[in-house]
Amino acid sequence: MSTERVRQKRQFGHRARLALTSAQVPLIDAQAHAARATWNLLHDLWTMTPKCRRSLKAMDEAIRQARKEIDWLAVLPAQAAQAILKTYLQAWKNCWEGRADEPNFKMRLRTVMSVDIPQGRDLQVKRVHRHWGVVNIPKVGRVRFRWTRDLPVGKNASADNRITGARLVKDALGWHIAFRVQTLEAAPQLHTGPEVGIDAGVNVPLALSDGNHHDHGRLPRLPDGTADRDKWLNSDEKAKLLRLERRAAHRKSFRKRGEKTSRRLQHTYDQIKRLRATATRRATDWQHQTTTQLARTYGVIVVENLDIPNMVKSARGTIDQPGKNVAQKSGLNRSISQEAWGRTVTMLTYKAARHGGTLHKVSAPGTSLRCSACGFTTPGSREDQATFVCKNPDCGWSCNADHNAARNVLHLYRMGHALIPAAGRAVVRRTRGVKPAAAR
Numbered sequence: 001m002s003t004e005r006v007r008q009k010r011q012f013g014h015r016a017r018l019a020l021t022s023a024q025v026p027l028i029d030a031q032a033h034a035a036r037a038t039w040n041l042l043h044d045l046w047t048m049t050p051k052c053r054r055s056l057k058a059m060d061e062a063i064r065q066a067r068k069e070i071d072w073l074a075v076l077p078a079q080a081a082q083a084i085l086k087t088y089l090q091a092w093k094n095c096w097e098g099r100a101d102e103p104n105f106k107m108r109l110r111t112v113m114s115v116d117i118p119q120g121r122d123l124q125v126k127r128v129h130r131h132w133g134v135v136n137i138p139k140v141g142r143v144r145f146r147w148t149r150d151l152p153v154g155k156n157a158s159a160d161n162r163i164t165g166a167r168l169v170k171d172a173l174g175w176h177i178a179f180r181v182q183t184l185e186a187a188p189q190l191h192t193g194p195e196v197g198i199d200a201g202v203n204v205p206l207a208l209s210d211g212n213h214h215d216h217g218r219l220p221r222l223p224d225g226t227a228d229r230d231k232w233l234n235s236d237e238k239a240k241l242l243r244l245e246r247r248a249a250h251r252k253s254f255r256k257r258g259e260k261t262s263r264r265l266q267h268t269y270d271q272i273k274r275l276r277a278t279a280t281r282r283a284t285d286w287q288h289q290t291t292t293q294l295a296r297t298y299g300v301i302v303v304e305n306l307d308i309p310n311m312v313k314s315a316r317g318t319i320d321q322p323g324k325n326v327a328q329k330s331g332l333n334r335s336i337s338q339e340a341w342g343r344t345v346t347m348l349t350y351k352a353a354r355h356g357g358t359l360h361k362v363s364a365p366g367t368s369l370r371c372s373a374c375g376f377t378t379p380g381s382r383e384d385q386a387t388f389v390c391k392n393p394d395c396g397w398s399c400n401a402d403h404n405a406a407r408n409v410l411h412l413y414r415m416g417h418a419l420i421p422a423a424g425r426a427v428v429r430r431t432r433g434v435k436p437a438a439a440r
């Protein structure tokens with residue numbers, strides 16, 4: 001056997017915040033608005049053109065014409081306009097192949113502001129300082145960004161290791177750049193680490209079957225039992241958020257029906273959004289650090305296959321049969337969705353694959369009620385959210401309820417109940433009623 005390991009292509013994204021001057025922000029804003037308008041014009045044209053005359057060439061021609069004649073559309077670089085056409089056609093393809101709904105108009109208020117830079121060579125990324133890089137944004141100029149990860153630029157770049165493009169995205173904290181990076185790396189060696197079962201706990205964010213739970217040190221619920229939706233903010237920030245929300249409510253009370261949101265009210269809304277975005281970012285950071293550590297430590301990771309949207313929805317019940325204890329259940333479920341279990345699983349999937357490990361899912365109804373020591377489900381064993389004491393007279397095992405569930409998850413995997421070997425493969429999200437690709 002040769003000692004040379006197989007090298008494989010890897011594609012990933014890297015996101016960094018842009019340090020824009022106050023003069024540059026409106027330039028990118030204008031580009032993003034032009035991009036959205038281009039999409040809308042394309043959609044208009046496409047739906048009005050008879051089916052037999054729809055073609056890539058005609059659409060391309062229309063874009064060129066529009067950019068020539070309309071000034072505010074021309075602020076968008078030609079490459080970015082071409083990228084929109086490509087994305088639009090892909091959107092139809094996704095629809096025809098049953099992966100998504102029909103493309104639609106993009107509304108000003110609901111659309112994420114973004115601009116595509118489809119060609120990596122336009123970016124001319126350069127590292128100028130230990131902590132700073134510089135990137136060229138077409139029609140805007142050189143912009144600095146925080147250098148937090150070694151990107152393949154300059155003499156490190158080659159045909160196999162390079163930046164293939166980027167996308168500018170705006171959120172509540174400002175404009176960011178997401179680089180598309182392609183590298184050629186040695187395939188990972190098979191991870192021989194131990195097996196572990198993980199439960200999306202309510203009291204412990206991630207309960208592990210071997211007892212090494214991962215906690216972010218923030219109380220999942222307030223003293224009165226309700227879920228703490230702002231647990232990632234410190235007490236000063238929480239106080240500030242409360243103040244802002246009161247101010248927003250006060251200002252809103254002066255707004256008459258159909259009147260435009262005032263600039264002062266909008267300003268308060270923006271401040272609230274920024275605080276919430278900060279909280280989300282802290283949560284994601286914790287998830288990244290934790291999942292990386294898990295993928296490094298364990299060779300086989302087993303998780304419960306939870307349907308979070310349905311769990312949160314089902315508590316509400318239907319109009320004919322309203323759910324019972326809706327407040328408690330939705331409070332509990334909300335604290336589950338706040339821990340963003342789905343995102344944790346996504347991260348674990350690709351990170352495990354990268355470290356040579358595997359991720360398995362088990363369908364696990366009743367894992368939180370069954371005893372992981374004797375295997376019986378005895379009524380009343382789960383005393384409350386936090387504690388599990390087995391009421392089977394021959395057993396009497398007791399531990400943290402989340403830990404018990406994690407042990408059950410691992411046990412199900414060892415019994416051969418794994419659902420899908422999900423490692424290395426993104427789980428395709430399908431719209432309801434569409435058959436999986438294999439069945440068609």
Ligand SMILES: [Zn+2]
Nearest residue numbers: 371374390395
């Ligand atoms: Zn027991």
